[in-house]
Amino acid sequence: MNLIYLDNNATTMVAPEVVDAMLPYFTQEYGNPSSIYDLAHGANEAVKISREKVADFLGANEPKEIIFTSCGSESANMAIKGVLDVNRNKKHIITTRVEHPCVLNLYKDLEKRGYQVSWIDVDSKGDLNIGQLLELVTNDTALVSVMMANNETGTIYPVDKISEAVKMRNPETKVFVDGVQAAGKIPINLKDTKIDLFGISGHKFHAPKGVGALYVKKGTMLSPLVVGGHQEKGKRAGTENVPYIVGMACAAQLAKDSLNDELTRVKSLRDKLEKGILSNVKNAVLNSKSSNRVPNTTNIGFQYVEGELILLHLNDEGICASSGSACTSGSLEPSHVLRAQGVPFTSLHGSIRFSLSRYTTESEIDYTIEKLPLIIQKLVKISPFQKELNEIFK
Secondary structure, X not given: OOOEEOEOOOOOOOOHHHXXXXXXXXXXXXXXXXOOOHHHHHHHHHHHHHHHHHHHHHOOOOHHHEEEEOOHHHHHHHHHHHHHHOOOOOOEEEEEOOOOHHHHHHXXXXXXXXXXEEEEOEOOOOOEOHHHHHHOOOOOEEEEEOOOEOXXXXXXXXXXXXXXXXXXXXXXXXXXXXXXXXXXXXXXXXXXXXXXXXXXEHHXXXXXXXXXXEEEOOOOOOOXXXXXXXXXXXXXXXXXXXXXXHHHHHHHHHHHHOHHXXXXXXXXXXXXXXXXXXXXXXXXXXXXXXXXXXXXXXXXXXXXOOHHXXXXXXXXXXXEOEOOOOOOOOOOOOOHHHHHOOOOHHHHOOEEEEEOOOOOOHHHHHHHHHHHHHHHHHHHHHOOOHHHHHHHHO
């Protein structure tokens, strides 16, 4: 049985080209990039070139605005804690109710430590209440934090416009954007925005797990999260993970080169999957309702059916999907994103996220459209909500 992987928002396959690019830095160019002897020169140059590639990928003004990290969570923590540490007299933060857990839970912790956090709502389509956000910006607002693309529904938030509007209200307020689910899926050009900090994670666009980056706009003051050596211009101590940095840079270049495929072919396959499910499963309801979302993601709820059972049956057919964020998939709690969106209880617990990649094929989508309705039919028969389901299927 062939594996059909439709959980690319959780992680992605490492691209073969990325593996090839990394290998020499494990066995041949293994020097410490901070050393001065000849063996280190190759590693040092590789980090330099990689920084240039990632800067180009994100549309940064210059390579030195890129700091290499271990993942998106570290990038977020570094940005948020780093900004607050240099603005200790300001205790107000604005963020949304639909952020990734690495951001959401950090702000909940900061609330306990005396910070005032304003939580911005989304509507039933998942779109952000920007007016509410801007009204809350004051002279005491240290940070505004909004993700660029939601990991569960794919909804895109206009962070370029938000950052500009925030700066008009208070030029001193810093803007951090979690760009993890946007990188490699939609165009990013940070130099044309007022965004101060922007985090990414390599394993979301076919680089290995364990490497990420944080864009820090020139002139933005930031305290280091990891203190020690002089690496990353004193912003992040620790010997650079050269093979993984090289891998992420290669993946970034590949993602940039294949962006048109993502916006056309992958989107077409996503739309085909969505239409195929909604037209063949009567109790299916679309949760990804925003007209503005990344091209690879759809989230669909199945009324009165348990999501974990759907995932188990999909797995039996060789299909991988998710019930939400990879960081919360082990939890029985319903999605905070879908709750914020007002998704009703009838489909909240039966919501499945499908996320494609450039390696997804049409035959895989056809197979999923064939198998999923049969799975739902089986689960409908054992659901305790037979009266409600009879109304839907009559």
